[in-house]
Amino acid sequence: MASNTTSRVQFPSSDTRTDEMHRTIEQWAEELIDSVEAAKTSEQFQAWLDVQSRFHDYSYRNTLLIARQCPEATKVAGYRTWQEEFNRQVEDGEQAIWIWAPIIAKQCPECGNSPNYHADTDCEYDETPPEEWSEGPVAFKPVPVFDISQTEGEPLPELDTDARGDATDLFSTVFAAAETLDVQAEIIDADEWAHGAANGICQTTDPDTTQPIAEIQVKDSENTAAVTAVLIHEYAHALLHSGVTDKPEREKREVEAEAVAYVVGRYFGLDMSGSALYLAAWESEEADTILERLDRISRTATQVIEATDICDE
Numbered sequence: 001m002a003s004n005t006t007s008r009v010q011f012p013s014s015d016t017r018t019d020e021m022h023r024t025i026e027q028w029a030e031e032l033i034d035s036v037e038a039a040k041t042s043e044q045f046q047a048w049l050d051v052q053s054r055f056h057d058y059s060y061r062n063t064l065l066i067a068r069q070c071p072e073a074t075k076v077a078g079y080r081t082w083q084e085e086f087n088r089q090v091e092d093g094e095q096a097i098w099i100w101a102p103i104i105a106k107q108c109p110e111c112g113n114s115p116n117y118h119a120d121t122d123c124e125y126d127e128t129p130p131e132e133w134s135e136g137p138v139a140f141k142p143v144p145v146f147d148i149s150q151t152e153g154e155p156l157p158e159l160d161t162d163a164r165g166d167a168t169d170l171f172s173t174v175f176a177a178a179e180t181l182d183v184q185a186e187i188i189d190a191d192e193w194a195h196g197a198a199n200g201i202c203q204t205t206d207p208d209t210t211q212p213i214a215e216i217q218v219k220d221s222e223n224t225a226a227v228t229a230v231l232i233h234e235y236a237h238a239l240l241h242s243g244v245t246d247k248p249e250r251e252k253r254e255v256e257a258e259a260v261a262y263v264v265g266r267y268f269g270l271d272m273s274g275s276a277l278y279l280a281a282w283e284s285e286e287a288d289t290i291l292e293r294l295d296r297i298s299r300t301a302t303q304v305i306e307a308t309d310i311c312d313e
Contacts, residue, residue, distance in 0.1 A: 030287050
C-alpha cells in the first residue's frame with residue numbers, strides 16, 4: 001500500500017486544495033489496486049462502503065473524500081447551515097471536511113457549458129438564446145462542511161431514518177421495490193428450492209426484447225432479515241448485469257453487486273458482516289476503471305434505496 005489505510009488527509013491550503021482533492025481520489029484508487037493482489041477484503045474499501053451507506057445520495061467522489069478525512073462522519077452540513085437550520089455551532093479548532101459542490105448556471109442544451117464558456121467551444125447550438133437556457137451544474141468547487149460530532153448545541157430533530165419497522169416490514173417494502181426496479185421477484189419455499197446451496201439466483205433477460213430486466217428467485221427462510229439481504233443482493237445483480245454478456249466483466253461485477261448489497265443493507269440496518277468483499281477480480285485494473293466501478297456501486301445502491309423508500313411511503 002502507498003500509505004497507511006487509517007491515515008487521514010486534510011486540505012488546508014486554498015492554493016492547492018482543488019488539485020489535492022482530485023489527487024486524493026486518484027491515489028485512493030491506486031492504493032486499492034495495490035491491495036487487490038492480496039485477494040482480501042480491503043479496509044479502505046470497507047471504510048468507503050460504510051460512509052457510502054450513511055451518505056447514499058452523495059456522489060462516490062464526495063463519499064471518498066469524507067472517508068479519507070473523517071471516516072466516522074454521520075451527518076455533515078455547512079457552517080451556516082448548522083447555525084441557522086439546526087441551532088448548532090461548530091466548535092473552535094475543528095478542521096473542515098472538504099467536498100465538491102456544484103456551480104449552478106444556465107447551460108447550453110447541446111454542450112452543457114455556461115454562456116461564458118459556450119462562445120469558446122465548437123458547439124453551434126443557437127435554437128434558443130442563452131437567457132432562456134435552463135440552469136444546471138456547469139462545474140464543481142470545493143466547499144467546507146462539518147460533521148455533527150464537530151458541533152455543539154440543540155439536538156437534531158428526530159428523523160425517520162432508523163424506524164423502518166422490524167425485518168418483516170422491511171422485507172415487504174424491499175420486495176415491493178421489484179416493480180419499481182423492473183425486476184420480477186419470487187420467494188420460493190425451502191422444500192421446493194432447486195438451486196442447491198445458493199440462497200438466491202438472478203437470470204437477466206435480453207434488454208432489447210424482454211421485460212422485466214431480470215427474473216429473481218430467493219430461497220425462503222425463517223430468518224426474514226437474511227432473506228431480505230439476499231433479495232437486495234439479487235437486485236444488485238439484476239441492475240449491474242443486465243445487458244453485460246462478457247463473462248470476465250460479469251465476474252468483476254460480482255464484487256460490485258456484493259458492495260451494493262452491503263451499502264443498501266447497512267442503510268436499512270441489516271447485519272451485513274458476512275459480505276464477501278473480495279477484490280481479486282479487479283486485479284491489474286487501471287485507476288480510472290476502479291473509479292468507474294465505484295460510481296456504478298454508488299448509483300446502483302441509491303437506485304435500490306430510493307425504490308425501496310418509495311414503497312415505504
